[in-house]
Amino acid sequence: MxxxxxxxxxxxxxxxxxxxxxxxxxxxxxxxxxxxxxxxxxxxxxxxxxxxxxxTTCRQCDYPGDIYANGRCTRCAITDRVTHLLAGPDGTIAPPFQPLADALTQAEKPWSVMSWLRTSAAAGLLDELTTEHTEISHGLLDRLPQSTITRNVRHHLVMTGALPERHETFARLELWAIATLEALPPHQSRIVSPFSEWHVIKDARRRAERGRYTPGAAKADRGNIRAAILLLNWLDQHQLTLPDLHQEDLDLWLTQNPTRRQAVHSFVRWLTKRKLTRPLDTQLARKGFPANFQTDDEHEQQLQRCLTDEALPRELRIVGALIRLYALPIVRIKEITTSQFQLNDAGAFLTIDRHPVLLPPTLARLIKAHIARSQASSMLKPRASSGPDYLLPGRHAGRPLSAGHLIKRLRNHDLPTRAARNTAMINAITELPPIVVSDLFGLSAATTFQWAKFAQQNWTDYLALHK
Known part of the structure; x- marks a missing residue:
């Protein structure tokens, strides 16, 4: 009390x-x-x-309550603290920092801003930046240690318009690659640098420009570069050069590094194509068909839970239902924006890829209620032009919930994702032509063909067993 x-x-x-x-x-x-x-x-x-x-009222602005200190409300106290934080040596806020100052002083949750100003290490970094610089840029932040604190500062500056937007996942890959390559000895750098720049990063840049470069893809790309370095280190340890590398040498390395087989594959292909080594084979195993499924009863029961169980958090009900109805991966669900949900006289529709898909009434009501009530927990409200409004807004303004966070929460509520998605996909591919599944769910033709082949193979095996 x-x-x-x-x-x-x-x-x-x-x-x-x-x-x-x-x-x-x-x-x-x-x-x-x-x-x-x-x-x-x-x-x-x-x-x-x-x-x-x-x-009680604020002695400065007459706000009727929320007195923070010295008879002033939190918002009035924030104004002074923000000025002190962002002002340069001359006591004025430089124009590049003014958008952030405005966002902090006009935030909807001034007490959250006050707590951030008092305790956040990001606020301390901003203090250092404004003291030493009158201009702010991505390049300036790139030269700092790339910690959570730096990323937090960058995010606030982008969201408030002080910095232009960029594809941050791709930018982090570039920064990581630069730092990694600088630490290599010259004879390794001569090999890994062109592989990194003209093979890995070039492809990543192309995907980023199409808006399809995910944190998972960046993790795989870093793994490819790490595997290349590990292989070159192994060659150095065994006093071998790339022209000396034989298939039996590579097989030995793969035996000692079994988890790197997939990652080193692109590097070995790149070496072979450029005749930096003799023809080599990483002997990648062909991708097998999925093996993790649910029974029809399990799938239906979990779908009904998602649609009707009010004890489940609403965002998990929406995600769980979209997985089980449309076989959507979570990395795509989290990117869905509110503009993709539309209501008209014909019903409620969700544009999954290019085509609007009719939603069941129960799911439509869930999404409509979630859009009406949900809001990001960020202390700052993003600019109207700063990006899309996500259906599942995350902790930071302008960002959706993370896929890992959603998977963990679904698992804690006994709602598996992979088995549910595989089951939904096999149900869809057996009921609809592959081209329709490809268009509706935004899948590649190759993926839907593989699923159709898998479904046909299983159905043939079933008929053979029941002759």
Whole structure:
């Protein structure tokens, strides 16, 4: 318990909520801290409930409540702190930092901003930047250690318009590659640098420009470069050069590094194509067909849970249903924006790729309610032009929830993802022509063909067993 108001004893959460959110008093009509309640559950201010001492206003802006210190509200106190944080040696805020200053002082949750200013290491980094620089750029931040703190600062600057947007996943790959290659001895750098720049990063840049470069793809690309370095290190240890590398040498390395077989494959192909080594084969195993499925009953029961179980968090119900109805991977679900959901006289539709798909009424109501009520928990509101409004907004403004976070939460609620998606895909491919599945779900023709082949093979085996 923190305080006793006419309305009763208040815990810390309720106390701060009332002080930060003044309401209209039903007796005097003024907007003040709601200290009491009428018999009809109407709000009463402090003076009207017999406690004039509970009526406080900011001495600077007359805001009726939320006094932070020295008689001033949180927002007024923030203005001074932000000026102190972002102002240069001359006491003024440089134009490049002004958008961030405006966003901080006008935030919808000023108490969150105050906490961030007081405790965040990112605020400390901003203080250093504004003290030493009058201009801000991605290049300036790129020269700093790429920690969570630096990424936090960059995100706030981008979201408020102080920095232009860029494909951050791809940019991090480039920064990592530069730092990694600089640490290599010259004879290795002469090999890995062109492989990295003209093979790995060039392809990553092309995918990023199409908007299809994911953190998972960046992880795989870093793995390819690491595998190349490991192979060259092994050659150095065994006093071998690339022209000396025979198939039996590569097989020995693969035996000692079995988890690197897939990653080193592109490097070996690149070496062979450029005749830097003799023809070599990493002997990649062909991808097998999926083996993780659910029974029809399991699939249906979990779908019904997602659609009807109000004890489940709404965002998990939406994700779980989209997986089980349309075989969508989570990495695509998290990128869905509110503009892809449309209501008209014909029903509710979700544009998954290029074509709108009719949604079941229950799922449509879930998505409609989620759009109406959900909001990002970020202390800063992104600019209207800063990017799409995600259906599943994340902790940071302008970003969706992460795929790993969603998978973990679904698993904790006994809603597996891979088996459910495989089952949904096999159901779709047996009921619809592959070209229709490809168009509706936004899958490549090769992927849908493989699924169709798998479904046909299983159906042939089933008929053979039941002759």
């Amino acid at each position: 923190t305080a006793t108001y006419p309305v009763g004893a208040l815990c810390s959460t309720c106390y701060h909520h009332r002080r930060r959110n003044p309401r209209t008093c039903v007796e005097c009509g003024n907007t003040r801290i709601a200290a009491g309640r009428t018999s009809e559950d109407g709000d009463l201010c402090g003076p009207c409930s017999g406690r004039p001492d509970l009526h």
